[in-house]
Amino acid sequence: MRTLVFVTSLVIFAGLAFSGPAVTRADEGNIKVAEAKAESNFPDGIKFSVIASSVDEIDDIRVFFSKVDQKGRSAYRSVDFEPGTHVVGESILPSGSGGNYFPPGTMIEFSFEVRDKAGAVLRTETQEFVYQDNRFEWDTVVEDLITVYYYGEYVRNRAVTVLEAAKENLERMLPVLGITPTEPLRIVSYNNYRHMSSALPFRSQAVSEGLQTQGMAFSNERVLLVHGFDPTVTGTVSHEFTHLLVAEAAGKAYTQVPSWLNEGLAEYGNIDPTDDYEAALRYGIFTRRIKPLWYLSSFGGTPED
Structure with a gap:
């Protein structure tokens, strides 16, 4: 340095928004994802957002992510939402002091996993996102x-x-x-x-x-x-x-x-x-x-x- x-x-900086494609890869059931995106909440981190629906109640959503240049080192966070047949959820990946910090310019890959009470599971397509200052x-x-x-x-x-x-x-x-x-x-x-x-x-x-x-x-x-x-x-x-x-x-x-x-x-x-x-x-x-x-x-x- x-x-x-x-x-x-x-x-104080603001964040850079990025909306990924809504195209998803389905497993089974009637789950549909209308929106799956990430946006910068700089300098506090990345906000993941998802809109999903199903015939049966959706009871679990997770967002999986990894730094693009660190293959094999992935993690996930639970998405906050009210269970139902049509849900809107968010999850924050914080960037701050200590081990949570990551700089603007960091590139990640992310995808959502949506589950309903009928046992259906849908995993969205993997998207890339660059954390930036908007x-x-x-x-x-x-x-x-x-x-x-x-x-x-x-x-x-x-x-x-x-x-x-x-x-x-x-x-x-x-x-x-x-x-x-x-x-x-x-x-x-x-x-x-x-x-x-x-x-x-x-x-x-x-x-x-x-x-x-x-x-x-x-x-x-x-x-x-x-x-x-x-x-x-x-x-x-x-x-x-x-x-x-x-x-x-x-x-x-x-x-x-x-x-x-x-x-x-x-x-x-x-x-x-x-x-x-x-x-x-x-x-x-x-x-x-x-x-x-x-x-x-x-x-x-x-x-x-």
Whole structure:
């Protein structure tokens, strides 16, 4: 994660709606689904909605979902509704602090399972949905596996700059890491820090007041959030993009990769480095505060660290 010392500010975002097709795949019985959709309730999560009917009373509805890039790791939530022959149900997949958080740009697959008292079961077709912030109208630039989301007039050229930085980093790091990515990687580019700040995971007040995040990678979702108009954006994108590639190379062992190695590889992949790291190293040497590598297996909890 690349940061600058600053005081954060927040802005509240709305959600991006997505309505999936009503076509369903039936098992048995007379169950019909008129609507099955997901919509962003950003920054609080995803709202799933379903409208269904049957000759017999519908008594159970579940929504199954998984992150598209994490095959085989699915989960489900019960849908809230009043039992009957014609029902309208909703379920919220929360995104917030701690383990519930997932960033905008996260892609999921979802489907509903509807059951009635006669024993009939209907499973809707699987749909894809991208969790996004619908305060803005999003456009994309895409090349191969990389998609950059951006918004606003006259911003496309900046999105292309972000895309080119990611491509250059990919070309640099693939031989180093020995991988060939096959799944998409998504970059969400915000026009300023004020817009991006509320999309970031919660941090303590002391940390958030001392650090302004220029970009952050989320390896589980294969998503990178970036301040697209920061002067160091090409360096930030390439640095953070490396974290996504390191995660792919390490697989399930990613959490065991020490921070000094992860950050070292990320800075090696930086196509436009600044002197921030060198200055920090010089300062540490001068003040005799250099810590041994074993101490740097994870980040500290203060802006100074």
